Amino acid sequence: AWFSPPGHPPAAGPKKTPEQIELHDQTGGDTEGPSPLLSPSPQTTPKAISVADANGAAIPTFTLAEHESSEDDEDDLPPPSFPARNSAQRASAQPSLMAPPPRPVSMAPPPQKPAVSSLMAPPPRIVASNLRALPTSSEPVRVPTTGPLPSRGPVPNRGPPISNGGLAPVVKTPNARGKVLLSPGHSPLDWANLQRSEKNLSGVPSLIRVSPSQLKYNNGRKGKPAWSSYQGKVYNITPYLPFHPGGEGELRRAAGKDGGKLFMEVHPWVNWENMLGECLVGIMVSQDQEQASTGSLEDMD
Numbered sequence: 001a002w003f004s005p006p007g008h009p010p011a012a013g014p015k016k017t018p019e020q021i022e023l024h025d026q027t028g029g030d031t032e033g034p035s036p037l038l039s040p041s042p043q044t045t046p047k048a049i050s051v052a053d054a055n056g057a058a059i060p061t062f063t064l065a066e067h068e069s070s071e072d073d074e075d076d077l078p079p080p081s082f083p084a085r086n087s088a089q090r091a092s093a094q095p096s097l098m099a100p101p102p103r104p105v106s107m108a109p110p111p112q113k114p115a116v117s118s119l120m121a122p123p124p125r126i127v128a129s130n131l132r133a134l135p136t137s138s139e140p141v142r143v144p145t146t147g148p149l150p151s152r153g154p155v156p157n158r159g160p161p162i163s164n165g166g167l168a169p170v171v172k173t174p175n176a177r178g179k180v181l182l183s184p185g186h187s188p189l190d191w192a193n194l195q196r197s198e199k200n201l202s203g204v205p206s207l208i209r210v211s212p213s214q215l216k217y218n219n220g221r222k223g224k225p226a227w228s229s230y231q232g233k234v235y236n237i238t239p240y241l242p243f244h245p246g247g248e249g250e251l252r253r254a255a256g257k258d259g260g261k262l263f264m265e266v267h268p269w270v271n272w273e274n275m276l277g278e279c280l281v282g283i284m285v286s287q288d289q290e291q292a293s294t295g296s297l298e299d300m301d
């Protein structure tokens, strides 16, 4: 249904006012003479004129104020409260209710919320217990961060950021830290395998006393072996030269002298003794002690 605003006659449409229907019936031929609905001009096609002009009566119009309760007005009005203010349900319910709020009483969720939260209470307890169980279950696999480091045998790399525990590729690329390309067959793993072999890497038949002059003499030049001392022990670093990740030249700087200072300046995390265990020549002694003894350390024991 539609309504025409006051002062505007309705356009031609499927629905007609009773007056229009009545006027159409008047044009059916029963009436004599020119129809009052026809245009006064005889040359033109007869045109319909407004009912108001024909009958002098105003077309009934509708306003929102007059039809407040009409069903057609529901789209423009806010949804009615339920039950309606003047409904029988509300009238019968009010006496039994103590003091219900006017509108949200029937749809108010607050009274239901405590029930919902109580129904969902078990899940948080389960989650809390799981959270408590996680740390205890993970403790057995936690690696201790204090105490002495375990001996890892010939594994060369122990802690630097780029170390991967001996699983590095065979050929390494140069980087800012000074690592060099190692020739094929000279990876850390190759060195570890060489140390496990039965080959004599020390170059001496048995451990000996090494005097400072003797250490200085074996500097790796002119076909001589390269010896280096570290914490009172002398090692033959000659077989390790091609395996040294920092390059043969760097390692040669420690030949013929105490290499502890240079070693600790570059990579204190490297385990010298594990790396060169099979290269041990003997122990450092004073010049006098070396001259006084002609036998090996095993003979003295």
Ligand code: HEM
Pocket (backbone or CB within 6 Å): 156, 157, 160, 162, 163, 177, 178, 179, 180, 228, 237, 244, 245, 246, 247, 250, 251, 253, 254, 259, 262, 263, 266, 267, 270, 271, 272, 275, 276
């Ligand atoms: C003689 C005993 C030595 C051993 C057993 C040894 C062993 C090693 C090992 C295992 C690495 C690899 C470190 C890593 O991957 O983190 C390395 C690297 C290196 N080494 Fe040595 N090294 C020795 C002496 C020296 C000396 C005396 C120097 C220098 C004068 C030196 C200079 C370097 C350099 C520059 C690197 C590469 C940078 C780095 O990895 O930190 N090394 N060495």
